[in-house]
Amino acid sequence: MSSTWHILGAGSLGSLWACRLARSGKAVRLILRGQQRLAAYERKGGLTLMEQDVQHHYAIPAESFDAPGPIHRLLVACKAYDAAPAVARLAPRLAHGAELILLQNGLGSQDEVAEQVPHARCIFASSTEGAFREADWQVRFAGHGFNWLGDPASPGMPTWFDDLHEAGIPAEWALDIPARLWRKLALNCAINPLTVLHDCQNGGLLGHLTEVDPLCDELVNLLHRCGQPEAASDLHEEVQRVILATAANYSSMYQDVRHGRRTEVHYLLGHACRAAGRHGLAVPQLEHLHRRLVDNLQARGLRSD
Numbered sequence: 001m002s003s004t005w006h007i008l009g010a011g012s013l014g015s016l017w018a019c020r021l022a023r024s025g026k027a028v029r030l031i032l033r034g035q036q037r038l039a040a041y042e043r044k045g046g047l048t049l050m051e052q053d054v055q056h057h058y059a060i061p062a063e064s065f066d067a068p069g070p071i072h073r074l075l076v077a078c079k080a081y082d083a084a085p086a087v088a089r090l091a092p093r094l095a096h097g098a099e100l101i102l103l104q105n106g107l108g109s110q111d112e113v114a115e116q117v118p119h120a121r122c123i124f125a126s127s128t129e130g131a132f133r134e135a136d137w138q139v140r141f142a143g144h145g146f147n148w149l150g151d152p153a154s155p156g157m158p159t160w161f162d163d164l165h166e167a168g169i170p171a172e173w174a175l176d177i178p179a180r181l182w183r184k185l186a187l188n189c190a191i192n193p194l195t196v197l198h199d200c201q202n203g204g205l206l207g208h209l210t211e212v213d214p215l216c217d218e219l220v221n222l223l224h225r226c227g228q229p230e231a232a233s234d235l236h237e238e239v240q241r242v243i244l245a246t247a248a249n250y251s252s253m254y255q256d257v258r259h260g261r262r263t264e265v266h267y268l269l270g271h272a273c274r275a276a277g278r279h280g281l282a283v284p285q286l287e288h289l290h291r292r293l294v295d296n297l298q299a300r301g302l303r304s305d
């Protein structure tokens with residue numbers, strides 16, 4: 001089985017992973033949307049990673065979707081709403097037993113991807129690292145963090161896991177990956193939409209704790225109903241801790257909105273509301289927040305799905 005890391009989505013996180021894997025000597029290939037993007041990339045000659053004030057260039061090979069050759073290991077680094085359609089286009093190239101690592105935030109996109117590739121193993125990831133694009137093919141490593149990877153369907157650690165340590169990618173194999181994804185989703189639901197609605201940094205929510213707390217109450221009930229008691233434990237305290245620790249930061253959803261980009265709301269607050277509906281659980285605060293957010297996004301001319 002080939003040990004090449006194919007990377008789908010050469011954006012912020014995909015480029016960060018690609019550069020670190022390539023500099024540790026791993027075989028890496030980027031998969032780009034089409035011939036035009038491929039030509040633009042080849043003119044640039046590679047990816048640039050900025051870390052503090054140091055910049056390094058990595059001449060990582062790239063190909064388009066229809067390149068020949070099977071794919072055995074695929075890092076899916078698109079946004080949640082792009083992941084399943086992108087993987088569906090690549091499905092004919094995925095070898096039997098191929099492994100996909102899904103970096104998407106939130107929940108729901110992982111199952112959408114898995115439906116496209118029943119012959120592949122889907123490994124879910126939850127990342128607290130931070131990266132953003134400064135220009136095309138140039139990414140800044142903005143926040144050190146950690147990555148948890150796991151497979152809810154099968155506990156065995158993949159044979160390539162040490163590649164991550166060798167590449168300096170901080171990671172742990174997590175048997176409780178659904179709980180970790182739910183916990184992050186709950187934090188994102190309690191913080192991110194309110195930062196958009198109040199047009200504030202995370203710390204600005206200290207002035208709106210009367211809105212944050214009832215959301216946490218409903219999220220705790222929802223997590224219990226979804227069989228995720230671990231993810232519910234001390235949620236109120238953790239939300240306040242994160243608000244304080246990231247007081248000067250703008251949430252990822254705030255940044256998407258500020259840059260006029262589509263948000264991942266469907267896989268965050270949208271997923272929470274749909275899950276509550278499936279369980280017959282009333283979540284009026286979350287529903288109301290979702291409606292306000294959708295209205296706000298639509299008023300800005302942004303997609304709200």
Ligand code: NAD
Pocket residue numbers: 008009010011012013014031032033077078079080082085086103104105127128129130131132133264
């Ligand atoms: P991004 O928008 O910077 O990158 C996504 C890339 O995927 C873009 O380059 C886009 O062109 C590409 N893409 C989309 N559809 C494609 C297709 N069909 N074929 C080829 N390429 C395609 O996004 P990002 O910030 O790297 O986020 C990716 C995921 O990681 C999101 O779910 C995000 O929530 C999560 N995440 C990001 C960070 C971060 O700091 N950036 C941190 C934690 C989690």
Ligand code: KPL
Pocket residue numbers: 187188189191192242246250251252253
């Ligand atoms: O993950 C986050 C985000 O901005 O997406 C935090 C900092 C936890 C806020 O919800």
